[in-house]
């Protein structure tokens with residue numbers, strides 16, 4: 001078994017801050033939206049915390065974005081240039097998660113420093129990082145100061161529309177985190193992927 005360095009330090013730092021921040025955003029967001037059900041902190045403290053962590057996460061997003069913009073490691077996110085091969089790999093990964101894994105079959109994806117994600121991970125992470133995170137950030141920013149952004153808010157359909165999109169993304173992230181943490185436990189040991197992403201950067205390659 002050899003070790004390969006798949007998560008460079010900037011990505012591990014970004015991910016640690018991002019994961020902690022998102023969990024706090026979900027908890028404070030829940031308290032703000034459903035005031036009276038989960039009163040862990042005073043209301044105004046919760047508002048301030050939600051706003052400040054939001055700004056930290058927006059800045060932190062650029063660590064991830066700029067790292068991949070200027071690193072050849074971005075190849076992990078590139079799809080296969082042959083659509084036929086891309087489809088076949090995606091299909092066999094779906095088969096693995098839906099069936100093979102329960103039969104103890106090997107994971108069809110073999111990790112490499114320039115190919116660390118299977119096709120499903122690569123697609124989902126791009127949707128999350130290039131669509132869901134920017135959208136939750138922009139809607140959050142508009143809601144943060146709705147007076148300052150009145151014309152932009154009106155352009156997107158008003159406070160109710162922007163608030164609803166922000167809320168739907170909140171629901172999406174609640175599901176995403178649960179699935180993501182579960183899938184992260186499916187390495188050769190339960191903690192293998194967590195250790196690699198949060199501490200060492202190294203994954204075992206078989």
Ligand code: HEM
Pocket residue numbers: 007011015018019020022023121125128129133177180181183184193194197
């Ligand atoms: C809450 C606890 C979290 C845990 C335990 C966790 C765990 C992990 C692990 C183990 C990986 C390594 C690759 C893999 O197994 O897929 C990973 C990668 C990743 N996670 Fe998380 N994660 C968490 C939260 C989040 C959140 C909130 C987001 C996004 C909003 C996120 C986005 C990502 C992305 C985009 C990658 C790929 C990073 C790269 O470009 O290399 N994670 N995560």
